[in-house]
Amino acid sequence: MVPALCLALVLAGPADDADARAELDACATRIEELKARRRAGQAMDRELERLLVRAQELALELERTSAAVPTAPPSPSPEELRERADAARDEADRLSAEIAELDVKLGDARRLAGAESDPRMARAVLGIGPPPSSAAARVRALERERAVLAQRRAAAEGAAVQLEAEARAAEADR
DSSP, X not given: OHHXXXXXXXXXXXXXXXXXXXXXXXXXXXXXHHHHHHHTTOOXXXXXXXXXXXXXXXXXXXXXXXXXXXXXXXXXXXXXXXXXXXXXXXXXXXXXXXXXXXXXXXXXXXXXXXXXXXXXXHHHHTTOSSOHXXXXXXXXHHHHHHHHHHHHHHHHHHHHHHHHHHHHHHHHHO
16 A cells, blocks of 8 residues: 555655655655665565655755745845835935925915905906916815825835834844
């Protein structure tokens, strides 16, 4: 029964590295059994030779697959991760400054749009300046721009938090 099982293993072939390793272990166990029987005087040369060849094939296959698997790049050091986190925080600060500048422009645009919609102010302006609809459009454009900047700032802050956590984890692994 054991020779039939080994033959089935040999003919089936490995599906992946884990199967190849398991088959190689089974071959090694069976080879040791056959060597012990041969030392005891039984003729096991043919099956032993077949198993030795299969074991060598499996070993070569495992070598090829392990050489073909690309190695992961080394993980960055905790210092590098902290530098990246600092850069992300700097980006978030820069975006906050842009948002603050945009808030000033947005306030001015809202006041102008409000003034254009007020009939008392419209008579005072007497048609000088942009048409009334352009102020409201400017407010909407500034609000969209502010939302985009706020999203980018949130992403930068999130990246800084994530990188800082990775740095702490990398430091703990050392």
